[in-house]
Amino acid sequence: MLKSQSLLKDDCADNVIKFYADMVYRLAFARTGTKSDADEVFQEVFMRYIKKQPVFENEEHRKAWLIRVTINCSIKLWNSAWKRKTEPLTETIPFETKDDINLNNELRQLPKKYREVIHLFYYEDMSLAEISQALNRKNSAVRTQLTRARALLKNMLKEDFDV
Amino acid sequence: MFKEKYKHMIDQVHPGDELLCGVLKSAHISSKRKISFFYRPVAAVIAVCICMSLTVPALAAKVEPIYKLIYTVSPGIAQLFAPVQKSDEDNGIKMEVLSAYIHGNVAEIYITMQDLSKDRIDDTTDLFDSYSINRPFDSSASCQFVNYDEKTKTATFLISITEWKNKKIAGDKITFSVKKFLSHKKNYSDVRIPIDLSSVTAAEDTKNVNAMGGGGKDYERYTNKGKATVLKPSEAIYGSPVDDIGVTDIGYIGGMLHIQMGLGDRLKKDNHGSFYLKDVNGNTVNCNCNIYFANKYEEQGRIDYCEYVFDIPREEIKNYTLYGDFNTSDMLTWGNWRVTFPLEQAE
Numbered sequence: 001m002l003k004s005q006s007l008l009k010d011d012c013a014d015n016v017i018k019f020y021a022d023m024v025y026r027l028a029f030a031r032t033g034t035k036s037d038a039d040e041v042f043q044e045v046f047m048r049y050i051k052k053q054p055v056f057e058n059e060e061h062r063k064a065w066l067i068r069v070t071i072n073c074s075i076k077l078w079n080s081a082w083k084r085k086t087e088p089l090t091e092t093i094p095f096e097t098k099d100d101i102n103l104n105n106e107l108r109q110l111p112k113k114y115r116e117v118i119h120l121f122y123y124e125d126m127s128l129a130e131i132s133q134a135l136n137r138k139n140s141a142v143r144t145q146l147t148r149a150r151a152l153l154k155n156m157l158k159e160d161f162d163v
Numbered sequence: 164m165f166k167e168k169y170k171h172m173i174d175q176v177h178p179g180d181e182l183l184c185g186v187l188k189s190a191h192i193s194s195k196r197k198i199s200f201f202y203r204p205v206a207a208v209i210a211v212c213i214c215m216s217l218t219v220p221a222l223a224a225k226v227e228p229i230y231k232l233i234y235t236v237s238p239g240i241a242q243l244f245a246p247v248q249k250s251d252e253d254n255g256i257k258m259e260v261l262s263a264y265i266h267g268n269v270a271e272i273y274i275t276m277q278d279l280s281k282d283r284i285d286d287t288t289d290l291f292d293s294y295s296i297n298r299p300f301d302s303s304a305s306c307q308f309v310n311y312d313e314k315t316k317t318a319t320f321l322i323s324i325t326e327w328k329n330k331k332i333a334g335d336k337i338t339f340s341v342k343k344f345l346s347h348k349k350n351y352s353d354v355r356i357p358i359d360l361s362s363v364t365a366a367e368d369t370k371n372v373n374a375m376g377g378g379g380k381d382y383e384r385y386t387n388k389g390k391a392t393v394l395k396p397s398e399a400i401y402g403s404p405v406d407d408i409g410v411t412d413i414g415y416i417g418g419m420l421h422i423q424m425g426l427g428d429r430l431k432k433d434n435h436g437s438f439y440l441k442d443v444n445g446n447t448v449n450c451n452c453n454i455y456f457a458n459k460y461e462e463q464g465r466i467d468y469c470e471y472v473f474d475i476p477r478e479e480i481k482n483y484t485l486y487g488d489f490n491t492s493d494m495l496t497w498g499n500w501r502v503t504f505p506l507e508q509a510e
Contacts, residue, residue: 013190018449025178046186100172122166
């Protein structure tokens with residue numbers, strides 16, 4: 001029998017992966033900045049999910065787990081000796097407009113820890129408390145990171161965007 | 164302003180189809196092998212060849228087929244597995260515990276199931292939830308299909324046991340037993356369900372049920388203390404994409420499209436599936452949540468249901484088509500296989 005409020009075992013893993021695929025991939029891309037790294041992180045996150053088959057209290061718990069693992073995998077990827085010694089691939093997402101391309105390029109200038117906070121706040125619509133819980137950081141640390149990220153963005157984007 | 168621009172940009176970011184399919188395939192086989200392995204096939208083959216050439220010859224005379232298999236998957240740990248080779252036979256099928264690798268509070272154990280007379284074991288063999296592991300410590304365990312050898316009709320599985328309290332488990336004994344298994348499973352992907360969604364109306368009859376599980380971002384919105392309002396299952400089947408699985412009702416409740424899947428023999432055969440929609444451009448739309456329930460418990464005639472809830476307005480539903488992925492099993496084999504063996508630390 002399926003445990004309450006949880007998508008469990010094989011029959012539900014498909015649903016979970018399909019449902020959270022975009023969320024995980026976009027966060028990985030926001031954090032790493034390249035398609036190839038996002039691919040790598042995406043695989044690693046769901047391999048951990050498949051292998052561990054974690055049980056969650058509710059969907060918020062599952063979402064927070066996936067966000068935390070995505071960030072951890074992104075950090076691990078970046079810290080690996082292999083990564084430090086290799087040149088980044090130029091392959092990227094074929095964005096529709098020049099504004100999108102410029103914005104992506106500007107965001108890649110931000111420190112990585114700021115990019116993830118920007119993404120979770122502006123795209124996932126998460127509150128500071130939710131972000132701090134998902135990333136296992138202090139609320140004050142997340143607030144500081146978001147404030148600094150906004151300041152940097154304002155400086156970089158100038159009058160183009162109201163951050 | 165920034166939020167809209169950022170959303171516009173990041174909305175264009177998706178995992179590629181090949182990447183997503185690879186991960187979904189891994190979910191199906193629940194393999195422990197990293198997906199990146201098949202993303203770098205050339206490097207992987209070279210790595211395996213190098214490792215085989217360096218390590219296998221010295222052991223070749225004694226190496227069992229399973230060790231060759233372990234070498235191909237994880238050469239680094241292959242030599243850490245200690246042989247067990249204890250077996251039990253019933254109903255013309257032999258179960259053998261081949262080898263075990265104990266490290267810290269984790270035990271990894273390879274077992275095989277071999278059909279000695281018929282064709283009941285195949286490459287879809289699934290121990291389902293019918294295996295049990297008796298051990299003198301609190302632990303969690305999983306069992307994964309690893310490989311099938313057609314010549315010997317042998318399926319190999321990897322069992323992983325983790326003790327909860329982080330203690331070393333070497334020195335203990337465990338008993339692994341299997342009472343039944345599924346085989347000859349069929350996997351149907353991307354099946355179009357011939358139902359005219361433009362004719363779907365508000366649900367005529369609904370039912371309050373005890374939700375047995377489910378998920379999705381709106382799951383908690385649709386359940387209250389374990390109860391959920393769903394379509395009343397009909398006896399008629401509106402569309403039966405595969406044997407034992409069908410659409411048992413479809414309609415709108417509170418502005419949300421509900422599509423109900425009926426699953427016969429779910430507990431015996433692990434029949435399962437998922438519904439999703441595709442728009443006119445072929446884009447997939449997944450449900451906001453799904454809810455599992457059943458008409459009765461532990462009784463004859465039990466039918467399991469999974470209701471999928473989509474956020475598609477009625478005036479737009481004509482632009483969508485219903486699709487599904489399904490898994491069924493043709494054979495359930497009973498027996499009594501049981502092996503007790505010590506968990507010994509590899510030297």
